[in-house]
Structures are given as C-alpha cells and as structure tokens.
Amino acid sequence: MPTALKTRAAAIAAVVAIAVGGALLTATPASAVGSSSCNWTWAYAQDMKTNTAVNLRNGPSTSYYSKGILSKGTRFKEYCNKDFNWSYGKVLTGANAGKWGWVYSSYLDFYIA
Incomplete structure (x- = not known):
C-alpha cells in the first residue's frame, strides 16, 4: 500500500474513532443513578x-x-x-x-x- 494511501486510511480511522468516541461520550454513563x-x-x-x-x-x-x-x-x-x-x-x-x-x-x- 502506498504511503499516501496509508496516511489517508489512518486519518479516516482517526476521524471515525473520534466520532464514535464522541457518540459514546454523549450516551448515558454506567454511573447513572435511578x-x-x-x-x-x-x-x-x-x-x-x-x-x-x-x-x-x-x-x-x-x-x-x-x-x-x-x-x-x-x-x-x-x-x-x-x-x-x-x-x-x-x-x-x-x-x-x-x-x-x-x-x-x-x-x-x-x-x-
């Protein structure tokens, strides 16, 4: 895989990880108390x-x-x-x-x- 393609794939993976992590942070935490x-x-x-x-x-x-x-x-x-x-x-x-x-x-x- 060419270096430019690897760099782009890593950048996309990082954006997806941040997006998923952000979505998880907005979910109700396990520490919610009812x-x-x-x-x-x-x-x-x-x-x-x-x-x-x-x-x-x-x-x-x-x-x-x-x-x-x-x-x-x-x-x-x-x-x-x-x-x-x-x-x-x-x-x-x-x-x-x-x-x-x-x-x-x-x-x-x-x-x-």
Missing part, C-alpha cells in the same frame, strides 16, 4: 412543581451531571427521595417533559391543581 438510590418511597407518587429554575440531575448530588434545566413552575412527579434532600421522578411539563432524574428537594413545592 430510583435504586432512594431510601424513602411514597405510597403514591406526589405532584410537585419547581419554585425556581433548577437542574435535573443524573444522580442525587451536584457531582452528577445536569440533564437539563427545569424552569420555575415545571411540574414534576416525585416517586421517591434520598434522605429527604433529593427527589427522584419524572418531568411532566416543559422542555424536559418525559425525562427522569433527580431534583434538589428544596426547589420543589407540592402542586395542587
């Missing part, structure tokens, strides 16, 4: 709403990445929580509707329709 981190579960899921703009996180701490910002007034269905500090549930309204994640509990109020 309801298994809860240590208290509601008998019936609670309707909540955010009282300020807040991050929807991948786990129950600020060390987990943000899955999106929930604006003030976003409805959130809380299923369980960790130490009454972090709430796990599903976003019901807004740009992140349908996503599951963690919200710091102080930024949630009960929603009464």
